[in-house]
Amino acid sequence: MKLYQLHSRQNLPITPQVAWAFLSNPANLKVITPEHMGFHILNGADREMFPGQIIQYKVSPFAGITTKWVTEITHVKEGEYFVDEQRFGPYALWHHKHFIKPVPGGVEMEDVIDYKLPFGILGQLTHPILVKKQLKKIFAYREKKLEELFGSMKDSTNELSMKSI
Known part of the structure:
Protein backbone atom coordinates (compact mmCIF):
# COMPACT_ATOMS: atom_id res chain seq x y z
CA MET A 1 0.00 0.00 0.00
CA LYS A 2 1.54 3.27 -1.12
CA LEU A 3 0.46 6.52 0.49
CA SER A 8 0.64 23.30 0.20
CA ARG A 9 1.30 26.60 1.95
CA GLN A 10 0.10 30.03 0.88
CA ASN A 11 0.30 33.42 2.54
CA LEU A 12 -2.44 35.98 1.97
CA PRO A 13 -2.82 39.58 3.23
CA ILE A 14 -6.12 38.96 5.04
CA THR A 15 -7.18 38.43 8.63
CA PRO A 16 -7.64 34.95 10.07
CA GLN A 17 -11.36 35.73 10.39
CA VAL A 18 -11.69 36.49 6.66
CA ALA A 19 -9.67 33.38 5.75
CA TRP A 20 -11.80 31.20 8.03
CA LYS A 30 -16.46 25.64 -6.29
CA VAL A 31 -14.91 29.13 -6.53
CA ILE A 32 -11.36 27.77 -6.13
CA THR A 33 -11.77 24.62 -8.26
CA PRO A 34 -10.97 24.75 -11.99
CA GLU A 35 -14.12 25.04 -14.14
CA HIS A 36 -13.12 22.11 -16.39
CA MET A 37 -13.60 19.78 -13.42
CA GLY A 38 -17.37 20.28 -13.49
CA PHE A 39 -17.49 20.61 -9.70
CA HIS A 40 -21.00 20.82 -8.26
CA ILE A 41 -22.16 20.51 -4.67
CA LEU A 42 -25.16 18.18 -4.57
CA ASN A 43 -26.05 18.66 -0.89
CA GLY A 44 -24.80 19.14 2.63
CA ALA A 45 -23.26 22.59 2.23
CA ASP A 46 -26.23 24.61 3.41
CA ARG A 47 -25.08 24.95 7.03
CA GLU A 48 -22.10 26.31 8.90
CA MET A 49 -19.33 23.71 9.07
CA PHE A 50 -19.53 21.20 11.93
CA PRO A 51 -17.95 17.84 12.84
CA GLY A 52 -19.97 15.05 11.27
CA GLN A 53 -21.18 17.16 8.35
CA ILE A 54 -21.55 15.10 5.16
CA ILE A 55 -21.13 16.96 1.86
CA GLN A 56 -21.84 15.38 -1.52
CA TYR A 57 -20.25 16.61 -4.74
CA LYS A 58 -20.16 15.70 -8.37
CA VAL A 59 -16.77 16.15 -10.01
CA SER A 60 -15.03 15.32 -13.26
CA PRO A 61 -11.37 14.75 -12.33
CA PHE A 62 -10.45 13.80 -15.91
CA ALA A 63 -12.21 14.53 -19.21
CA GLY A 64 -15.13 12.17 -19.72
CA ILE A 65 -15.04 10.76 -16.18
CA THR A 66 -17.65 12.03 -13.71
CA THR A 67 -17.94 10.69 -10.19
CA LYS A 68 -19.70 11.42 -6.95
CA TRP A 69 -17.51 12.41 -4.04
CA VAL A 70 -18.78 12.27 -0.46
CA THR A 71 -16.73 13.85 2.32
CA GLU A 72 -17.23 14.14 6.05
CA ILE A 73 -15.99 17.05 8.11
CA THR A 74 -14.39 15.14 10.98
CA HIS A 75 -12.70 17.88 13.04
CA VAL A 76 -13.28 21.61 13.39
CA LYS A 77 -11.46 24.10 15.59
CA GLU A 78 -13.10 27.42 14.79
CA GLY A 79 -10.72 29.86 13.15
CA GLU A 80 -7.76 27.46 13.17
CA TYR A 81 -8.33 24.22 11.29
CA PHE A 82 -10.74 21.65 9.93
CA VAL A 83 -10.37 18.16 8.48
CA ASP A 84 -12.34 16.53 5.71
CA ILE A 100 -5.04 28.84 9.15
CA LYS A 101 -2.53 30.73 11.24
CA PRO A 102 -1.74 34.41 11.63
CA VAL A 103 1.59 35.63 10.26
CA PRO A 104 2.93 39.18 10.01
CA GLY A 105 0.81 40.97 7.40
CA GLY A 106 -1.86 38.30 7.05
CA VAL A 107 -2.37 34.56 7.29
CA GLU A 108 -0.66 31.38 6.27
CA MET A 109 -3.03 28.79 4.86
CA GLU A 110 -1.69 25.26 4.89
CA ASP A 111 -3.17 22.13 3.35
CA VAL A 112 -1.89 18.64 4.11
CA ILE A 113 -3.51 15.84 2.14
CA ASP A 114 -2.70 12.19 2.70
CA TYR A 115 -4.15 10.02 -0.02
CA LYS A 116 -4.05 6.54 -1.51
CA LEU A 117 -5.09 5.53 -5.00
CA PRO A 118 -7.37 2.59 -5.78
CA PHE A 119 -6.47 -0.33 -8.05
CA GLY A 120 -3.19 -1.36 -6.36
CA ILE A 121 -0.16 -1.31 -8.66
CA LEU A 122 -2.22 0.06 -11.56
CA GLY A 123 -3.20 3.05 -9.41
CA GLN A 124 0.44 3.55 -8.41
CA LEU A 125 1.48 3.55 -12.07
CA THR A 126 -1.05 6.28 -12.90
CA HIS A 127 0.10 8.51 -10.05
CA PRO A 128 3.09 10.26 -11.70
CA ILE A 129 1.51 10.62 -15.14
CA LEU A 130 -2.08 11.50 -14.22
CA VAL A 131 -2.98 12.04 -10.59
CA LYS A 132 0.08 13.95 -9.37
CA LYS A 133 -0.04 16.30 -12.38
CA GLN A 134 -3.77 16.88 -11.93
CA LEU A 135 -3.45 17.66 -8.21
CA LYS A 136 -0.59 20.09 -8.91
CA LYS A 137 -2.75 21.88 -11.50
CA ILE A 138 -5.69 22.06 -9.11
CA PHE A 139 -3.60 23.57 -6.32
CA ALA A 140 -1.84 25.99 -8.70
CA TYR A 141 -5.29 27.16 -9.83
CA ARG A 142 -6.44 27.44 -6.22
CA GLU A 143 -3.40 29.54 -5.30
CA LYS A 144 -3.92 31.86 -8.26
CA LYS A 145 -7.64 32.22 -7.57
CA LEU A 146 -7.07 33.03 -3.88
CA GLU A 147 -4.53 35.70 -4.88
CA GLU A 148 -7.05 37.18 -7.33
CA LEU A 149 -9.69 37.29 -4.59
CA PHE A 150 -7.54 38.49 -1.69
CA GLY A 151 -4.22 39.79 -3.09
CA SER A 152 -0.75 38.47 -2.47
CA MET A 153 1.80 39.19 0.22
CA LYS A 154 5.14 40.64 -0.76
CA ASP A 155 8.02 38.39 0.24
CA SER A 156 5.68 35.45 0.74
CA THR A 157 6.86 31.94 0.06
CA ASN A 158 4.03 29.84 -1.29
CA GLU A 159 4.96 26.18 -1.50
CA LEU A 160 3.57 23.02 -3.01
CA SER A 161 5.22 19.68 -2.45
CA MET A 162 4.22 16.10 -3.10
CA LYS A 163 5.83 12.92 -1.86
CA SER A 164 5.27 9.23 -1.31
CA ILE A 165 5.06 8.12 2.29
Whole structure:
Protein backbone atom coordinates (compact mmCIF):
# COMPACT_ATOMS: atom_id res chain seq x y z
CA MET A 1 0.00 0.00 0.00
CA LYS A 2 1.54 3.27 -1.12
CA LEU A 3 0.46 6.52 0.49
CA TYR A 4 1.08 9.92 -1.02
CA GLN A 5 1.10 13.37 0.53
CA LEU A 6 0.42 16.78 -0.94
CA HIS A 7 1.54 19.74 1.15
CA SER A 8 0.64 23.30 0.20
CA ARG A 9 1.30 26.60 1.95
CA GLN A 10 0.10 30.03 0.88
CA ASN A 11 0.30 33.42 2.54
CA LEU A 12 -2.44 35.98 1.97
CA PRO A 13 -2.82 39.58 3.23
CA ILE A 14 -6.12 38.96 5.04
CA THR A 15 -7.18 38.43 8.63
CA PRO A 16 -7.64 34.95 10.07
CA GLN A 17 -11.36 35.73 10.39
CA VAL A 18 -11.69 36.49 6.66
CA ALA A 19 -9.67 33.38 5.75
CA TRP A 20 -11.80 31.20 8.03
CA ALA A 21 -15.09 32.64 6.75
CA PHE A 22 -14.07 31.86 3.17
CA LEU A 23 -12.40 28.47 3.63
CA SER A 24 -14.92 27.01 6.07
CA ASN A 25 -17.83 27.72 3.72
CA PRO A 26 -18.18 24.57 1.55
CA ALA A 27 -19.84 26.60 -1.23
CA ASN A 28 -16.54 28.42 -1.81
CA LEU A 29 -14.82 25.20 -2.88
CA LYS A 30 -16.46 25.64 -6.29
CA VAL A 31 -14.91 29.13 -6.53
CA ILE A 32 -11.36 27.77 -6.13
CA THR A 33 -11.77 24.62 -8.26
CA PRO A 34 -10.97 24.75 -11.99
CA GLU A 35 -14.12 25.04 -14.14
CA HIS A 36 -13.12 22.11 -16.39
CA MET A 37 -13.60 19.78 -13.42
CA GLY A 38 -17.37 20.28 -13.49
CA PHE A 39 -17.49 20.61 -9.70
CA HIS A 40 -21.00 20.82 -8.26
CA ILE A 41 -22.16 20.51 -4.67
CA LEU A 42 -25.16 18.18 -4.57
CA ASN A 43 -26.05 18.66 -0.89
CA GLY A 44 -24.80 19.14 2.63
CA ALA A 45 -23.26 22.59 2.23
CA ASP A 46 -26.23 24.61 3.41
CA ARG A 47 -25.08 24.95 7.03
CA GLU A 48 -22.10 26.31 8.90
CA MET A 49 -19.33 23.71 9.07
CA PHE A 50 -19.53 21.20 11.93
CA PRO A 51 -17.95 17.84 12.84
CA GLY A 52 -19.97 15.05 11.27
CA GLN A 53 -21.18 17.16 8.35
CA ILE A 54 -21.55 15.10 5.16
CA ILE A 55 -21.13 16.96 1.86
CA GLN A 56 -21.84 15.38 -1.52
CA TYR A 57 -20.25 16.61 -4.74
CA LYS A 58 -20.16 15.70 -8.37
CA VAL A 59 -16.77 16.15 -10.01
CA SER A 60 -15.03 15.32 -13.26
CA PRO A 61 -11.37 14.75 -12.33
CA PHE A 62 -10.45 13.80 -15.91
CA ALA A 63 -12.21 14.53 -19.21
CA GLY A 64 -15.13 12.17 -19.72
CA ILE A 65 -15.04 10.76 -16.18
CA THR A 66 -17.65 12.03 -13.71
CA THR A 67 -17.94 10.69 -10.19
CA LYS A 68 -19.70 11.42 -6.95
CA TRP A 69 -17.51 12.41 -4.04
CA VAL A 70 -18.78 12.27 -0.46
CA THR A 71 -16.73 13.85 2.32
CA GLU A 72 -17.23 14.14 6.05
CA ILE A 73 -15.99 17.05 8.11
CA THR A 74 -14.39 15.14 10.98
CA HIS A 75 -12.70 17.88 13.04
CA VAL A 76 -13.28 21.61 13.39
CA LYS A 77 -11.46 24.10 15.59
CA GLU A 78 -13.10 27.42 14.79
CA GLY A 79 -10.72 29.86 13.15
CA GLU A 80 -7.76 27.46 13.17
CA TYR A 81 -8.33 24.22 11.29
CA PHE A 82 -10.74 21.65 9.93
CA VAL A 83 -10.37 18.16 8.48
CA ASP A 84 -12.34 16.53 5.71
CA GLU A 85 -12.19 12.84 4.88
CA GLN A 86 -13.54 11.08 1.82
CA ARG A 87 -16.27 8.57 2.59
CA PHE A 88 -16.96 7.68 -1.04
CA GLY A 89 -15.18 8.79 -4.19
CA PRO A 90 -12.22 8.43 -6.52
CA TYR A 91 -9.54 7.74 -3.88
CA ALA A 92 -8.95 4.70 -1.68
CA LEU A 93 -8.07 7.23 1.07
CA TRP A 94 -8.37 11.02 1.23
CA HIS A 95 -7.59 12.84 4.50
CA HIS A 96 -7.34 16.63 4.06
CA LYS A 97 -6.24 18.95 6.86
CA HIS A 98 -6.77 22.73 6.41
CA PHE A 99 -4.85 25.06 8.75
CA ILE A 100 -5.04 28.84 9.15
CA LYS A 101 -2.53 30.73 11.24
CA PRO A 102 -1.74 34.41 11.63
CA VAL A 103 1.59 35.63 10.26
CA PRO A 104 2.93 39.18 10.01
CA GLY A 105 0.81 40.97 7.40
CA GLY A 106 -1.86 38.30 7.05
CA VAL A 107 -2.37 34.56 7.29
CA GLU A 108 -0.66 31.38 6.27
CA MET A 109 -3.03 28.79 4.86
CA GLU A 110 -1.69 25.26 4.89
CA ASP A 111 -3.17 22.13 3.35
CA VAL A 112 -1.89 18.64 4.11
CA ILE A 113 -3.51 15.84 2.14
CA ASP A 114 -2.70 12.19 2.70
CA TYR A 115 -4.15 10.02 -0.02
CA LYS A 116 -4.05 6.54 -1.51
CA LEU A 117 -5.09 5.53 -5.00
CA PRO A 118 -7.37 2.59 -5.78
CA PHE A 119 -6.47 -0.33 -8.05
CA GLY A 120 -3.19 -1.36 -6.36
CA ILE A 121 -0.16 -1.31 -8.66
CA LEU A 122 -2.22 0.06 -11.56
CA GLY A 123 -3.20 3.05 -9.41
CA GLN A 124 0.44 3.55 -8.41
CA LEU A 125 1.48 3.55 -12.07
CA THR A 126 -1.05 6.28 -12.90
CA HIS A 127 0.10 8.51 -10.05
CA PRO A 128 3.09 10.26 -11.70
CA ILE A 129 1.51 10.62 -15.14
CA LEU A 130 -2.08 11.50 -14.22
CA VAL A 131 -2.98 12.04 -10.59
CA LYS A 132 0.08 13.95 -9.37
CA LYS A 133 -0.04 16.30 -12.38
CA GLN A 134 -3.77 16.88 -11.93
CA LEU A 135 -3.45 17.66 -8.21
CA LYS A 136 -0.59 20.09 -8.91
CA LYS A 137 -2.75 21.88 -11.50
CA ILE A 138 -5.69 22.06 -9.11
CA PHE A 139 -3.60 23.57 -6.32
CA ALA A 140 -1.84 25.99 -8.70
CA TYR A 141 -5.29 27.16 -9.83
CA ARG A 142 -6.44 27.44 -6.22
CA GLU A 143 -3.40 29.54 -5.30
CA LYS A 144 -3.92 31.86 -8.26
CA LYS A 145 -7.64 32.22 -7.57
CA LEU A 146 -7.07 33.03 -3.88
CA GLU A 147 -4.53 35.70 -4.88
CA GLU A 148 -7.05 37.18 -7.33
CA LEU A 149 -9.69 37.29 -4.59
CA PHE A 150 -7.54 38.49 -1.69
CA GLY A 151 -4.22 39.79 -3.09
CA SER A 152 -0.75 38.47 -2.47
CA MET A 153 1.80 39.19 0.22
CA LYS A 154 5.14 40.64 -0.76
CA ASP A 155 8.02 38.39 0.24
CA SER A 156 5.68 35.45 0.74
CA THR A 157 6.86 31.94 0.06
CA ASN A 158 4.03 29.84 -1.29
CA GLU A 159 4.96 26.18 -1.50
CA LEU A 160 3.57 23.02 -3.01
CA SER A 161 5.22 19.68 -2.45
CA MET A 162 4.22 16.10 -3.10
CA LYS A 163 5.83 12.92 -1.86
CA SER A 164 5.27 9.23 -1.31
CA ILE A 165 5.06 8.12 2.29
